[in-house]
Amino acid sequence: xxxxxxxxxxxxxxxxxxxxxxxxxxxxxxxxxxxxxxxxxxxxxxxxxxxxxxxxxxxxxxxxxxxxxxxxxxxxxxxxxxxxxxxxxxxxxxxxxxxxxxxxxxxxxxxxxxxxxxxxxxxxxxxxxxxxxxxxxxxxxxxxxxxxxxxxxxxxxxxxxxxxxxxxxxxxxxxxxxxxxxxxxxxxxxxxxxxxxxxxxxxxxxxxxxxxxxxxxxxxxxxxxxxxxxxxxxxxxxxxxxxxxxxxxxxxxxxxxxxxxxxxxxxxxxx
Amino acid sequence: xxxxxxxxxxxxxxxxxxxxxxxxxxxxxxxxxxxxxxxxxxxxxxxxxxxxxxxxxxxxxxxxxxxxxxxxxxxxxxxxxxxxxxxxxxxxxxxxxxxxxxxxxxxxxxxxxxxxxxxxxxxxxxxxxxxxxxxxxxxxxxxxxxxxxxxxxxxxxxxxxxxxxxxxxxxxxxxxxxxxxxxxxxxxxxxxxxxxxxxxxxxxxxxxxxxxxxxxxxxxxxxxxxxxxxxxxxxxxxxxxxxxxxxxxxxxxxxxxxxxxxxxxxxxxxxxxxxxxxxxxxxxxxxxxxxxxxxxxxxxxxxxxxxxxxxxxxxxxxxxxxxxxxxxxxxxxxxxxxxxxxxxxxxxxxxxxxxx
Numbered sequence: 001x002x003x004x005x006x007x008x009x010x011x012x013x014x015x016x017x018x019x020x021x022x023x024x025x026x027x028x029x030x031x032x033x034x035x036x037x038x039x040x041x042x043x044x045x046x047x048x049x050x051x052x053x054x055x056x057x058x059x060x061x062x063x064x065x066x067x068x069x070x071x072x073x074x075x076x077x078x079x080x081x082x083x084x085x086x087x088x089x090x091x092x093x094x095x096x097x098x099x100x101x102x103x104x105x106x107x108x109x110x111x112x113x114x115x116x117x118x119x120x121x122x123x124x125x126x127x128x129x130x131x132x133x134x135x136x137x138x139x140x141x142x143x144x145x146x147x148x149x150x151x152x153x154x155x156x157x158x159x160x161x162x163x164x165x166x167x168x169x170x171x172x173x174x175x176x177x178x179x180x181x182x183x184x185x186x187x188x189x190x191x192x193x194x195x196x197x198x199x200x201x202x203x204x205x206x207x208x209x210x211x212x213x214x215x216x217x218x219x220x221x222x223x224x225x226x227x228x229x230x231x232x233x234x235x236x237x238x239x240x241x242x243x244x245x246x247x248x249x250x251x252x253x254x255x256x257x258x259x260x261x262x263x264x265x266x267x268x269x270x271x
Numbered sequence: 272x273x274x275x276x277x278x279x280x281x282x283x284x285x286x287x288x289x290x291x292x293x294x295x296x297x298x299x300x301x302x303x304x305x306x307x308x309x310x311x312x313x314x315x316x317x318x319x320x321x322x323x324x325x326x327x328x329x330x331x332x333x334x335x336x337x338x339x340x341x342x343x344x345x346x347x348x349x350x351x352x353x354x355x356x357x358x359x360x361x362x363x364x365x366x367x368x369x370x371x372x373x374x375x376x377x378x379x380x381x382x383x384x385x386x387x388x389x390x391x392x393x394x395x396x397x398x399x400x401x402x403x404x405x406x407x408x409x410x411x412x413x414x415x416x417x418x419x420x421x422x423x424x425x426x427x428x429x430x431x432x433x434x435x436x437x438x439x440x441x442x443x444x445x446x447x448x449x450x451x452x453x454x455x456x457x458x459x460x461x462x463x464x465x466x467x468x469x470x471x472x473x474x475x476x477x478x479x480x481x482x483x484x485x486x487x488x489x490x491x492x493x494x495x496x497x498x499x500x501x502x503x504x505x506x507x508x509x510x511x512x513x514x515x516x517x518x519x520x521x522x523x524x525x526x527x528x529x530x531x532x533x534x535x536x537x538x539x540x541x542x543x544x545x546x547x548x549x550x551x552x553x554x555x556x557x558x559x560x561x562x563x564x565x566x567x568x569x570x571x572x573x574x575x576x577x578x579x580x581x582x583x584x585x586x587x588x589x590x591x592x593x594x595x596x597x598x599x600x601x602x603x604x605x606x607x608x609x610x611x612x613x614x615x616x617x618x619x620x621x622x623x624x625x626x627x
Contacts, residue, residue, distance in 0.1 A: 002353075002365055002400055003397045003398070003399070003400075004352055004353075004539075005353065005363060006363065008361060047355040047357070047361070047541060047550035047552070048355075048541050048547075050539070050540075050541050072568040072569075073568055087361060089361075089363075206570075231567055232565065232572065233565055233566060233567050235537070235538060235539040235554075236537075238397035239392070240392055240393060240397065240399060240535065241536060241538070241539065241554070242557070243538075243557070243564060243565065245536075245559075245582075245586070245593075247585070247590060248586075248590030248591075248592050248593040249593075253396070267508040267578070267581065268573055268581075269572070
């Protein structure tokens, strides 16, 4: 079969996360691979509109997969207008996800900025399901303000098994905010990574990852123990269209999750 | 690696012949019955590769073409991927695969290497069925170059002027004045070859081939030192040559990319029909020199022209970890067709000699 041929998917559920972010739970037809791992992505789209790379915010749950999408471009603005029961097309999964095998048996530090929480959600789900396979697990989560926090109704369940630290750039609602205000790097001192035994997964805007990774190294972590997920323009997902090339890497195939050591200091990047 | 089996089994026995040119072209002409034969044809002031109606049209002593035949005929500038129809059910159809059996005759060593490069992109972990179909339906008759053009630096890249690879193509020609040395590489070509008046190529013929190669090598005026080249570029992303060339000369016209035989980037475009009932999804060549090529929501990783020029040049002269080879075959087209004459070999030299 043509590697770019999309599979049909039906929107089973749409949940409004924030003003411009929704989580779409979709059922896909048999042509779609069942082998998914946290951190991978699909090319999601609709004929006439095009396709965009979107990471999984949930893997198989009740026969469905989840994508959490912010409406910002042509493709995502189209998806934003769809209703439950509507069809869309997707193909995948593509790319290398989070190295769960490396994280197992160690402490795991998850750092998410904004929509970056979406590709970490399958990691959190896996940790919750096999909690004994990991050491201390902490999640540092930042957002522009309280209104931009994702998956807020799940935090309580997460907190029972992992440590969750929240921060917002500014608090805007006037409601009591019992968490930090400021950049996410300000949370790094709240966790004390056991520098030899900790593995960190970091995802968010590239400029945020730059400073988080540097902050982690200042606190003794090794570049080889830090993993980041990159975002680039993609048209194919299969290392052929060339749009996602980053100093010789195909982000779609060699990433989107990379060991920090592999992508730090590359031209045209911020890490 | 290259070819990935696209050319079938290697020739089952040594098949090297000395063939009078007239005889060779008669044989080539006879193939037009079952093949679309493409070759270099002189058109006004330049040579282009196109289908021939007779071998008499061929201009085998051509210097360099604007577009490489491998890229044009194996990886089309624009081609349909799917036709999608909205209806009661959404249907996605693949266009029928082209049944055309083609011969590309007279493809230079550099352009043959460029095909091997495209193989790495389109026949890697994900195989592109359109490219694969054409690659396996195309016989490549390569031609060793007798002389370099002004901008050729293939000899520095190990991609010419004589083709050293022994697989991934079907036949290799060396011009020996009134005859060709014909070296047949694949079984499918061997069974097809029935030119008359051939004789087995003996040691003397190969001695003449070596002499030809030495004479061709003497014609090069452009060179590049590949020793540590990738590292030198990687370690100097802020060298002034990048910004200066981009600011003073680069027009972001993307000519360099369009004429490059190894540039594989493309866009995928959805075109809605006027009645809004079908969508044609096609791909077409795209260029990293386009300002929006690396744009994402909220940013553009190569918004600066300097970054875009550096991307093209480093993709050719650095970034060797991508496929384990340099991205250039030294054909020099990007130099020839740059409206302001930007020369990547000169940029590399500036960095290698640490001149500002």
